[in-house]
Amino acid sequence: MSSNDSEPHDLDAAAEVMRTGGRILIRGSGTGTDWAGRPSTVDTVLHTSGLTGVLAYNPADMTVAVRAGTTLRDLQDQLAEHGQWIATDAARIEAGASVGGLLATADSGPRQHVYGPLRDVVLGVTVVLASGEIAHSGGHVIKNVAGYDLAKLFSGSFGTLGLLAEVVLRTHPRTATSRTLAVPADAAAAYRLAGEVRDKTVEPTALSWSDGRLLVRFEGTEAGVVPQLDRVALPGAELLDGETEKAAWAADAALVRGSAGETVIRVGALPSRFPDLAELVDKLAAEHGARAVFSSWLGVGVHTIVLRGGDAAAHAGVLIGLHNGFAESAITLHRRADGVDGLAPAWGPPPPAVGLLRSVKQAFDPDGRLGPDRFAPWLGEG
């Protein structure tokens, strides 16, 4: 069944669509449409592509307010002119992901190591609810504890609570110097080396095991970065800077984004559980006849697992094995190979607070019109 496409250009028009659009799928740039549960048929696809542009930017206050359909890449370009950036480096940014889409999918990148997930640099939001009402939370200042933080609630909500229409973000100064040390390592070696880095007096901004290489990034002033590179002293490491560094992280981002035929799964597990995770995934992949490639942010314990080769059943088998083996972890299905959907649920065992998730969903979208089945079976649909 086909649905109506709608592209509101202001808040009032968006409110009208939200109120009258029936079952609604909210779509940003489309880079995360495949993530989470497969939405069931909707009446309206609300595109945020009409809600773009910077609303207010004062570099000296280190805050910027944007319409949520703005691509983060465009925003970063504008901030760069003032020597600033939004401190997040999710792989989808290069593919044109929107600010609202990145927040709604709780995406993040390797620099989460120092800057935290995207939600940590969000200061305020304007949302449009299913009722068509327009609500704000937070504000335009870096420090603010007035009222509940709806931005956090909407982070990771996949369009099921309302439309993220405007977002206020904190900016950070861009750093002058960046260098990355790269050293080939298997999972065990990567874990050991990451532990050594952790225990040295250094402050990397990213620590990733990507496609069989450990990448340790340092950023700051030249005076600050150089001594840290010396101090880390990773045997056999290659020093990347300029174009070679850019290429290494671009390759990592491409891996994380995945491509057709691949299944991509993100797992957040206690950092010390990485060896168990790597072992389990290798075992599952071998058992089911697929190949698993990792991009692991070892310092924070967030891993993107890319399954290649094998058929849908193989990918589904690995996913189910992960759900069962790492039940206490946050596991989100990103991309999946054709056919996986029928064989494995997008979400694993529900978290302890699933009852509360349902209450919140019920309170914000009593008729269940927004993003139906995105969280099936947790929210009782499907």
Next chain:
Amino acid sequence: MGDALQADLIGALGAASVLSNPTQLRTYECDGLTGYKVTPRLVALPSSAEQVAAAVAACAKHNVPFVARGAGSGLSGGALPVADGVVISLQRLRRILDIDPVNRRAIVEPGVTNLAVSHAAAPHDLYYAPDPSSQQVCTIGGNIAENSGGAHCLKYGFTTHHVYALEVVLADGTRTWLGGPTGEQAGYDLRGAFLGSEGTLGITTKAVIRLLRKPESVRTLLADFPSISAAGSVVTDIIGSGIVPAAIEMMDRLAIEAAEAAVHAGYTLDTPAALLIELDGPEAECQSLFTEVERICREHGTTKIRIAADADERAGMWRGRKAAFAAVGRISPNYFVQDGVVPRTRLAEALDRIAEMGRDAGIRVANVFHAGDGNLHPLVLYSEAAGEHDRAEQLSKQIAELCVEFGGSLSGEHGIGTDKACSMPTMFSGTDLATMATLRSAFDPAGLANPGKVLPTPRLCGEKPGPYQPHPLEAAGVIERL
């Protein structure tokens, strides 16, 4: 009826852990905001998460509101009791359950003090970053309820940035976990929604919090300036040059006078403004940026720079700053402290307006604040004995609302609580507040968790949201204000 609740609480906690003696109850009548006082019906002193859940379940069974309380050091009346309700003190849940240096996490109970976490982590060269001025006494549970900041949050963020997961007791007595093992989420960030909800969504019974490695190098200086605006320009230039200091604190002449009288930190008594600036990070980087900061201070006509030679001298500089609130007692019999935030670039303008408002009201205002993020802490000095209370309270409220007018916030870290609930409509629309109430009802449909805080209610603020006005029945003495 009251007996039935008391009996259930005694059944769950034991008679020694349920206070009902009026003298004992009065100990809990207020928090750090002493202007509001309400004696609770009962006080429960659970010793475990199970007992917290049992106490809350008893309240739910009898449909009686409850108010969680940590150290009672909050400054917005967030732990103010409800007259017919139960105060649930978390003071007996003070175990540090785990310090995990590999994963850089601690698992703590809510009654653990903020500073105790850093002390426990110190052998591993780790610490807990949020550092409210009250960190020696305030508890992690209270910090979570308020989303507390501190002097170093410009660089390191607030409590919400340092909490992975929370075990909470919901208002029906259910115990559950919010958040997960990392910052990665599956589903809504209920952890983040709960954080900073000021006890209105439930009670924290365990927290998994982030520990950071102590920075390799810390450099601190204290610089005097001939004017607030000169000091403000220094802050602007530091931020403009791309430096994110660990802290930039500003104090004005009155605040310096008070702090110096209290702790003799070596501040200059007659300087109109002083900045306490701290950088931390890798040694070499810290040194080069510190030189740049010194240069900027001189460029704006600093009259004196003192650089902390060692950790003791640094601690001394901070002692003056952290003691400033209490120290104000030395120069004024009574005071209110406000906590509004303005966009940093409008600091000087806001301070001028505050000075003007103080002059008009005939009330002195001392200023000590986090200059890097625009979080003001105006101290409104007055004398109860001289009958200045109402004027001072009015001024204090006007200052908070001025911050909203400047595009900022009513509160940067102290919370809304009872104190500022009636000012919320100056910052948020009716729809905004109704949406927050929707979230509250999803967590607590019966409205038993800390009612009357954060969101304005007709009972608290009068029928019309906005400035408090006595209800006609109240004025006639028929009903009383909580």
